[in-house]
Amino acid sequence: MLDLKNLETFVWVARLNGFRAAADRLNTTQPAISTRIAGLERDLGARLFDRRGRQIILTSKGIELLAYAERMLVLKAEIVQNVGNPASASGLLRLGVPETIVHTWLPVLIERIAAAYPELTLDIEVDSSPSLKAALLAETLDVAVLFAPVDEPRFTTRSICSFPLAWVASAKLSLPKRRQLSLADIAGWPVITFRRETPPYQEIRRLFARDGLAGARMFGSSSIAAMVRLALDGVGACVLPPVIVQTELGDGRLKQLNVEHVIPAIDFLICFRPSPANYLAEAISKLAAESARAYARAPANRSKILIPKIENED
Amino acid sequence: MLDLKNLETFVWVARLNGFRAAADRLNTTQPAISTRIAGLERDLGARLFDRRGRQIILTSKGIELLAYAERMLVLKAEIVQNVGNPASASGLLRLGVPETIVHTWLPVLIERIAAAYPELTLDIEVDSSPSLKAALLAETLDVAVLFAPVDEPRFTTRSICSFPLAWVASAKLSLPKRRQLSLADIAGWPVITFRRETPPYQEIRRLFARDGLAGARMFGSSSIAAMVRLALDGVGACVLPPVIVQTELGDGRLKQLNVEHVIPAIDFLICFRPSPANYLAEAISKLAAESARAYARAPANRSKILIPKIENED
């Protein structure tokens, strides 16, 4: 059957170089993909892929069809965008976010997306920024919030929000009682912050090195919950956006430290590949920016969000 | 569901101004059309037609969608044409022919189409040339063989074959035994030929009028079989393409008359509206021209075709 579903399947198989990958992308099983491609090949009377053991390659007919099929999908997207009620946009959008976002304005964004596009299914992948970037490039994500921009020119990158960082620590942590602390005051404890690849980690290590404190220990964590747990347990000083731990700051379990070196704020970017077939990415990225601004004005009562996460995560 | 089937349905409803007509065109029931349009409207979140009692009119969204949907169908046709194996072209093609064609090369054409496009469903409508023209304009036919060209510039018209006409009559008919007959010799009997609107009828009436034989009787028939029956029964002289009655001429039941006035041959034209979505029409009209030529070279043994028709028809 030569229909849009089969053509879309074909496009994803071609893009992702495999039936299996396409099945994952399209939320179905691999035999279903086989059936659809077989149906296309039967109807067109031509092989579309050479199955060579582990890898498949497009035949010349397949290459021809791919161009048509992509035009077809673009046309469909244009219909949905221009004719369809935006609120009735349906389908699947894959959003990737680093954990910080989960603990701050992601709930706001989810709520806004649900309000604006009630028919849209949202898949959220929480991972490190580099992994998300790889997923974007592999086209397994439609939009991602990242630390660093994607170099490829075919991607659009927008600055979306900036989180100031602060030094925080448990009251249990014995530190000098001075008005302002130096790095040396802190170096006795490990510094807990984001994982090694992130700008804050690099910046802190640079500062320590500059001040001859190379021996300072650093705990890089890919999990915010883990960072908070360690900070609460008095393992060390922690560098993170204070907004994430405002509950703990409010009830005194954590306190903010006045350190001579201010760590530059982390900027979050939102990246997507603009295309008519991906027009929702544009809209979602606007909603994300709004959500971040709204959150900055009035950070939600996060206890509902963060605390359960801590209990559940390892 | 926003898929090709529903979009095609929508296009036909818009073109034919009605659900019922689209149902006929698409070989399905009217409720099925309702369901498909309702599905589109649900998915797009917008009404596509205003149902105003007896007539439906496109909404502005509908007009917008129509343009997209037609582009979509064109794209699909291009895929089938360029990527697909021609032999696997499937679907429905509606062909209109006047009866003369049925009795001559239509069987050849049907055979050739079946050979070239085994998956194609052929609907054949046998009717008078003006009716066929109307059906073409109403888009209920894709291709038609006609006497006169369609005026509208968006239609393509090709000359396809020419049938010389001859005067024939039953041996029973008592006519002067001269070497060549004049119109006056014949005017004692009715002249049996095609129906009033056709060029041969008009021409014969013109000749009689010119020779002051205005009282001559004419029997116009829309049925060739009826013409042959009347001629065999000795009702009158008959003007038709001799190839149609070659069996009767061969066994002597009919004989050709040598009349001073030769009636100009009738030219058959094939008409269709060229469009990527109708690309098969082009191919079919080529096959039709070939079939006509092949038939002219070696007229088939028609006894199988014509005689049963005579028995069955009124």
Added chain:
DNA sequence: AGAGGTTACGGGCAGCGTAAGGATC
């Protein structure tokens, strides 16, 4: 041995056709 594509088979659901209902001319 494991990853990936194909084939076989049973179940669920979309979409069809029949039939009855409502609205407009």
Added chain:
DNA sequence: GATCCTTACGCTGCCCGTAACCTCT
């Protein structure tokens, strides 16, 4: 009342998912 679209409903057939099989690296 005739025509045309809608709604209701039972049913069929397609497509999906599970599972076993096959084929390459």
